[in-house]
Structure formats: C-alpha cells, structure tokens
Amino acid sequence: MRSIYEFSQEELTAWLAEQGEPRYRARQLFEWVYRKHATSFDQMSSLPLSVRRKLAAELEIGSLPVVSCLEGRDSTKLLLRLPDGETVECVGMRTPWGGTACLSSQVGCPMGCVFCASGVDGGVRNLTSAEILRQLIALTSQDLRITNVVFMGMGEPLMNYDAVVEALGAITDPARMGLSPRHVTVGTAGIVPMIPRLARDAPAKVELAISLGAPEDTVRRQLMPGAARWPLSELLMACDEWTRLRGGQPVTYAYVLIAGVNDSLKLADRLAAILKTRRHHVNVIRLNPVEHCDLHPATKEQTLRFVGRLEELGINVSLRNSRGRDIRGACGQLRRADAASRCSARQSGRHKVRRRC
Numbered sequence: 001m002r003s004i005y006e007f008s009q010e011e012l013t014a015w016l017a018e019q020g021e022p023r024y025r026a027r028q029l030f031e032w033v034y035r036k037h038a039t040s041f042d043q044m045s046s047l048p049l050s051v052r053r054k055l056a057a058e059l060e061i062g063s064l065p066v067v068s069c070l071e072g073r074d075s076t077k078l079l080l081r082l083p084d085g086e087t088v089e090c091v092g093m094r095t096p097w098g099g100t101a102c103l104s105s106q107v108g109c110p111m112g113c114v115f116c117a118s119g120v121d122g123g124v125r126n127l128t129s130a131e132i133l134r135q136l137i138a139l140t141s142q143d144l145r146i147t148n149v150v151f152m153g154m155g156e157p158l159m160n161y162d163a164v165v166e167a168l169g170a171i172t173d174p175a176r177m178g179l180s181p182r183h184v185t186v187g188t189a190g191i192v193p194m195i196p197r198l199a200r201d202a203p204a205k206v207e208l209a210i211s212l213g214a215p216e217d218t219v220r221r222q223l224m225p226g227a228a229r230w231p232l233s234e235l236l237m238a239c240d241e242w243t244r245l246r247g248g249q250p251v252t253y254a255y256v257l258i259a260g261v262n263d264s265l266k267l268a269d270r271l272a273a274i275l276k277t278r279r280h281h282v283n284v285i286r287l288n289p290v291e292h293c294d295l296h297p298a299t300k301e302q303t304l305r306f307v308g309r310l311e312e313l314g315i316n317v318s319l320r321n322s323r324g325r326d327i328r329g330a331c332g333q334l335r336r337a338d339a340a341s342r343c344s345a346r347q348s349g350r351h352k353v354r355r356r357c
C-alpha cells in the first residue's frame with residue numbers, strides 16, 4: 001500500500017485524476033494532512049464518505065504504531081513497529097527554540113562503528129521514504145513541535161540514498177512538511193561516492209554532517225571500520241566537492257571524544273591541520289555510554305583542553321551536550337531491539353514511561 005506522505009501535490013493530483021477525482025481534491029487532502037495534521041481519512045469531514053473509503057483502501061496515513069515511548073528530561077524516544085514486524089527507534093529533542101527530530105534511515109546499521117549501538121546486530125534493511133516520514137508523524141503526534149530534523153538515528157543515510165533524498169524532498173516541500181532546509185541535516189559516517197551526489201540532489205541549504213571519528217586513518221579504521229574503507233584524503237576531497245557544488249556551503253564534522261583513543265592534543269593539532277583551509281564547523285561530543293562497548297568518554301578536563309586547543313588553532317568548534325542520554329536516546333545509543341523497555345527498568349522516578357503494544 002502506498003503512503004500519502006510519498007506524494008507531492010502534483011503527483012497526488014495526477015493519482016486522484018486516475019481515480020476520477022477533481023483536481024481540487026489534492027489541495028483538500030494536503031490541507032487535512034499537513035495543516036490540520038489528520039492521521040486518518042475518517043477525520044477528513046469535508047471529503048465525501050465514498051472518497052474517504054476509497055482513500056483508506058488505497059493509501060496509508062498516520063504514524064507507525066508506537067510500541068513504547070520513553071520520556072526523559074529533554075527528549076522523547078519512540079520505538080516504532082514497521083509493517084514487516086521490524087522495529088526502529090527515533091527521538092524528539094526539546095530545545096528552547098523548538099524541537100529536533102532524530103530519524104532513522106535503516107533497520108540496524110551495516111557500518112559497524114564501535115562506539116554505536118545501532119550497528120551491534122548489523123544491518124537488516126533500508127527503510128522506505130514513507131517509513132522515514134512516518135517517524136516524523138509519530139513524533140509530531142507526541143505533542144512535539146518539530147522545527148529541525150537530523151538524519152542521525154539508526155542506519156547510514158547514504159546507504160539508503162533514494163529513500164532519504166525522497167524524504168528530504170517531502171520534509172522541505174513548503175506544501176508538505178515545510179521545514180526550512182537550513183534546519184535539516186544529513187549525518188553520515190562518510191560514504192565517499194555518495195557525498196557529491198547528495199550535493200547535487202539534496203534541497204539547497206540542507207546541511208551535511210560527517211562523523212569523523214579521528215583525523216588519522218589508523219584510528220578511524222579502529223573506530224569506524226565500514227567508513228574507513230575510504231581513506232581520509234578521499235573523504236576530505238568529497239567534502240571539498242560538497243562545498244564547491246553548493247556554492248561554499250560548509251561541512252559540519254562531528255567528533256565523538258573517547259578517552260585514550262582520539263582525545264590527545266596531538267590529534268587536535270592534526271584535526272586543525274586538515275580543516276583549517278576548509279569551510280567547516282566542528283561539533284565535539286563526549287562519547288555516550290553504549291552497552292556492548294568498553295570505550296569511555298573523554299574526561300571533562302581533557303574535553304575542555306581538546307576544544308580549547310582547536311579554538312587556539314582557529315577552528316570553528318562547539319562543545320555539544322548530549323540530549324536524551326537519560327533515556328538512551330542520545331547519539332550512538334539507538335537500537336533496533338526493544339531497548340526502550342530494557343532501559344525503562346533502570347529509569348528513576350524522574351522519567352515517565354509509557355508503553356503501547
């Protein structure tokens with residue numbers, strides 16, 4: 001069954017014409033779906049009952065079913081059931097300026113980054129564009145006002161290229177979800193051949209974030225074996241191509257700081273050396289705990305030294321706080337299994353846990 005969220009207004013007009021419906025019907029439907037946030041065709045009272053029935057028989061609408069919902073201090077994590085019974089997690093983060101949806105693009109992840117829970121069981125399958133968009137609908141249904149979207153949940157977005165680009169189109173289409181492309185970021189471990197392609201295909205102003213791991217190939221190979229099959233030199237060339245093709249748009253480099261692995265000042269110097277001539281922003285984030293992984297976050301003191309050194313060397317750097325850590329919904333913590341339930345057993349009374357099956 002196709003999803004209503006896959007259609008642009010033109011495509012829906014054409015599809016409805018094939019069903020013998022007038023052109024204005026697509027406008028009516030879009031009004032219900034994207035302005036009134038209807039999640040069933042039954043709610044669309046301005047449409048004739050016969051049309052509502054026909055639509056319900058042909059098209060999917062609404063959120064993916066919510067298996068469990070964990071609410072933390074500043075985030076909500078949802079475990080969602082996919083039509084084939086697989087599960088996927090997504091997170092909505094509340095900030096003073098709005099809400100950020102962290103969406104998954106795959107069930108599991110084949111990339112095997114050692115600091116990330118998403119790849120523990122390997123990759124299972126790509127999500128469809130509708131499954132990606134229905135995560136956003138699910139988060140919106142939790143009373144989250146989503147203003148930003150990041151593709152930094154489970155999976156490597158550039159390994160599911162077509163569906164992610166299709167979803168980017170829907171998210172930034174003013175007639176549909178209508179988010180500003182400046183507020184939408186694709187995060188990748190660095191699938192080098194796909195970066196210039198994304199530069200051409202992604203809506204203008206959509207941002208690119210590279211999870212760098214380390215500024216040296218030897219360390220990257222230990223941390224990110226899947227992505228490190230492309231040498232750092234090739235990754236940086238692809239990032240240069242991104243900046244060139246998008247009229248000078250910088251690349252964000254996410255740097256997960258791990259004690260004794262990639263937090264030395266020598267590596268800070270190396271990072272500065274490779275980035276100082278490039279348009280960049282560096283986001284440093286201390287490693288979040290991951291169950292299977294015996295790596296530890298850099299100490300707060302070493303983190304400040306590392307960030308300070310980058311600043312001294314003229315690097316445009318921010319130290320990021322992890323949102324969602326209290327519900328295991330922070331960077332690198334999303335899982336395919338019912339991690340939400342396991343996590344909930346450890347929650348203190350501060351957090352409200354709801355479950356639906």
Ligand code: SF4
Binds near residue numbers: 119155
């Ligand atoms: S960091 Fe991203 S690419 Fe690496 S295993 Fe996790 S989800 Fe996959």
